[in-house]
Amino acid sequence: MxxxxxxxxxxxxxxxxxxxxxxxxxxxxxxxGVGELVYLKTEHKEFPVGEVKMSDVEMxxxxxxxxxxxxxxxxxxxxxxxxxxxxxAKITPDMISNIGFISGTTVxxxxxxxxFYLDYVNNENHKEYIAVHDCGSCSEMTAEHFGKFAFITTLxxxxxxxANAIILGANMLxxxxxxxxxxxxxxxxxxxxxxGFNSLMILDTNPCxxxxxxxxxxxxxxxxxxxxxETEESAKRRGVKAQAILSGYGNACDAFHQxxxxxxxxxxxxxxxxxxxxxxIQPDKIDYINAHGTGTPNNDLSESQAVKRxxxxxxxxxxxxxxxxxxTTSASGSIEAVFCILxxxxxxxxxxxxxxxxxxxxxxxxxxxxxxxxxxxLCNAFGFGGNDSSLLISKPxx
Numbered sequence: 268m269x270x271x272x273x274x275x276x277x278x279x280x281x282x283x284x285x286x287x288x289x290x291x292x293x294x295x296x297x298x299x300g301v302g303e304l305v306y307l308k309t310e311h312k313e314f315p316v317g318e319v320k321m322s323d324v325e326m327x328x329x330x331x332x333x334x335x336x337x338x339x340x341x342x343x344x345x346x347x348x349x350x351x352x353x354x355x356a357k358i359t360p361d362m363i364s365n366i367g368f369i370s371g372t373t374v375x376x377x378x379x380x381x382x383f384y385l386d387y388v389n390n391e392n393h394k395e396y397i398a399v400h401d402c403g404s405c406s407e408m409t410a411e412h413f414g415k416f417a418f419i420t421t422l423x424x425x426x427x428x429x430a431n432a433i434i435l436g437a438n439m440l441x442x443x444x445x446x447x448x449x450x451x452x453x454x455x456x457x458x459x460x461x462x463g464f465n466s467l468m469i470l471d472t473n474p475c476x477x478x479x480x481x482x483x484x485x486x487x488x489x490x491x492x493x494x495x496x497e498t499e500e501s502a503k504r505r506g507v508k509a510q511a512i513l514s515g516y517g518n519a520c521d522a523f524h525q526x527x528x529x530x531x532x533x534x535x536x537x538x539x540x541x542x543x544x545x546x547x548i549q550p551d552k553i554d555y556i557n558a559h560g561t562g563t564p565n566n567d568l569s570e571s572q573a574v575k576r577x578x579x580x581x582x583x584x585x586x587x588x589x590x591x592x593x594x595t596t597s598a599s600g601s602i603e604a605v606f607c608i609l610x611x612x613x614x615x616x617x618x619x620x621x622x623x624x625x626x627x628x629x630x631x632x633x634x635x636x637x638x639x640x641x642x643x644x645l646c647n648a649f650g651f652g653g654n655d656s657s658l659l660i661s662k663p664x665x
Contacts, residue, residue, distance in 0.1 A: 272437050273509035274660070275497045276356025278348040279605040281490030281592045282317030286351055291609050297618050297636065299591050301474055301486050309458050311465065313472050316456055317488030317593025319344055330412065337395055338408055339376040340489075345409035345453035348491035352449060353413065356495035357507055363414035367445045369436045370409060370421055370493075371428025371452030373597040375402035378457045409453065417445070423597070426559075427518070427650035428452050429492070430600025430658055434516045436496045446501040451601030453491030460596070461487060475562030475594075476621040477587035478571070478632045485561040488593020492601035494608075508663070511608045514548065514643065515659035517541025534655035535559075535573035539645060542659040543577075552643050553583045553659075555616055557603050558632070559647040560587020561594050570647065571629040586633040590620035600648030604658055607644045611662045614640050 280286070282300025283293035293300065301317045319326075326343040327334065330350070349368075358366065379396040398404065406421040422432045429452025436450035464470050464487060471484035502509060519541065521534030543550060558570055567587075574582055588606050595602050610617055616639050619632035642662050649655040 270441060271499050272440055272513040273497045273499060273502050274494050274511040274513060274608065275502055275507050275509055276352050276358070276495035277493065277510065277605050277608060278351025278355060279490070279492040279602055280319055280344050280347045281595060281602055282319060282488055283591050285321065285347065287605065287609065290605070291613065293591065294606060294609060294617050295613070295615060297620060299474070299620055301488070301590065301593050307456050307458065307461070309461060311461055314461065314470050315474055315486045317486060317595070318456060319489055337399055339399055339405055340378045340455035341372055341375060341405045341453050342408035344455060344489065344491040345370065345405065346412050348451065348453065349409055349413065349449065349493050352493040352495055357505065358495065360414050363416055365417055365447070367418045367436065367439065367448040368406070368410045368416040369432040369448060369450045370406040371423065371432040371597050371600070372402045372405055372421065372454050373423045373425055373428055374454050374457055374460055375405045376400045377459045378455050381458050405453065424654045425650035426596050426599055427648045427654050427656040428597035428600065430648035430656035431518060433494060433513070433601060433604065433658060434518055434656060437513055437516060440496055440498050447495065447497045449493050449495050451491065451493035452598040454489055454595055454597040456487050456489045469563045471562060474621050475590055477558070477560035477562040477589060477619060478567050478626060478629055479622045480624045480626045482562045482564060482567060482626065484563055485589065486593040488589070488595040490592060490595045490598050490602050492598060492605045494601060494604060511611055512661040512663055513658065514661040515542040515546030516657065517545065518654070518656045520654050535570055535647065535649055536576050538655040538657040539573065539577050539647070542645065542657040546659045548643055548659065550578050551581055553645055554639065554641045555610065555644040556583055556585040557607050557617070557644065557646045558585050558587045559649045560589055562589060566649070568626065568629060574630060582630055584616050584633050585630055586617050586619035588617050600646070600656060600658070603648070604646050604660060607646045607660050611641045611644060611660065614638055
């Protein structure tokens with residue numbers, strides 16, 4: 268890539284931490300945030316989940332949102348992550364009007380729609396929440412808490428949403444449409460979410476075990492993460508340094524099935540290959556792959572096939588971090604991109620928790636703590652409909 272795309276700041280909130288520092292500690296100490304449901308009001312307590320460890324009330328208080336203000340859990344988590352990202356990149360309020368905001372989400376304001384649905388039907392009470400049901404409204408509420416951004420765009424491609432937001436922002440920088448863009452995604456757990464995945468019969472009643480022979484499904488999670496993407500010229504002008512470089516990225520759609528991954532991982536293969544080609548980096552230079560790795564029988568085998576097809580006999584260390592957080596669906600691409608940045612900065616391989624036995628024709632993931640100097644890592648995020656994305660994140664040159 269001729270003009271480097273710098274990552275000058277990032278922020279994250281998930282089941283393993285409400286900021287980068289807490290997240291790093293959890294990753295390095297193999298501390299999972301997946302457990303019994305606490306905040307979502309549902310009878311399905313049998314499914315472990317990765318909830319953010321704050322109630323909506325606590326999030327409102329943290330972000331100075333009044334009790335009667337109209338908001339959603341998706342937007343509140345987005346505000347927490349966006350606040351950290353902006354501060355991390357030294358972006359001040361007076362700069363917001365010249366910066367773009369691109370966010371990925373699919374559930375949007377469904378949490379409040381569920382809570383007040385019967386009121387809508389019977390007496391129109393709480394109808395103000397109808398206006399914030401859609402995905403775009405959640406992005407706007409998140410952004411408007413900080414000021415008036417130059418533009419706000421929302422992407423919704425299921426579990427590749429946040430990764431595609433990153434790709435869109437990067438393309439805007441490459442085309443000269445912006446100098447700084449904040450990109451990522453936010454997604455809360457809802458009953459619609461939980462019941463929907465349950466109807467597909469891909470939820471596990473035990474902690475998920477990606478790439479394990481006994482894998483039986485995923486655990487849902489929630490959270491938000493945003494990255495500040497910036498041109499090299501802008502960063503020099505502002506006097507800020509890159510925390511990481513977005514060296515390449517790829518998106519492909521194999522359109523194999525509405526929800527299932529193709530057996531040969533065609534979309535995943537093409538996305539990773541495109542990311543490598545854009546970065547002009549050979550496969551043997553990749554030091555780690557943060558896999559999509561949901562823990563479902565279909566996904567993990569498909570992703571393994573794609574990785575082996577691309578890397579041959581020299582598959583780099585690979586792990587799924589979803590046993591830490593649950594599958595944060597639309598936000599997973601940006602949350603796990605932050606994990607990759609933390610791994611690059613601190614020289615370690617995130618562990619694939621809960622793994623014990625190799626699956627047939629699959630890859631053995633990182634299953635114990637390893638210190639390792641990393642230079643280039645791939646971060647995969649694959650969505651329903653075969654919309655697959657891969658990000659190639661690199662350590663800045665000294």
